[in-house]
Amino acid sequence: MSRFSALLNRVAAVALLGSLLVLAGCHFGRSKDTVSTAQLQSKFDLTVQAYKNGEFLVDGAVLSATDTGSHFAYLKDQGKLPKTVLLTRSDDSKIRKVHLQYMARLQLDYGFVVYYDDDGTLKKINAVETKARDLEDYHAPVKNSTEDNNPPSGVSGRSGGNGY
16 A cells, blocks of 8 residues: 555656646746737826827827927816826837927926836836927928029118118
């Protein structure tokens, strides 16, 4: 009988070791659960997407940084200012430094907290470290044409006189 109990102990040990290996194999290569963007968006009051040239995609509309600030001013007037905002990348652009700087300015101006998705990790924007940027619209440089520099014929270049 002593042989049977020793054999039973060895079989039980092998079965336990085998089950541990099977369970370990099921989780091989998975360090953390992946969270989809839809799951992230549901935890925030508002989601804003980064767009080209420092613009934002807010509720389906492309807005400049100034217009985005105006949108938040409107929400504040209506009493619907969000407490948390999530900045994500859009299909057309990734989150750039200028987006973070504009959102840091909005965070300072309106008092909400902005988080952004940095390649799968959620980070909070720190307005001091990000160096918040003044809101401005993007305007392409204006080219001066020769017609703007030369007045039409018969008009003097001087202003405020009767021509004498």
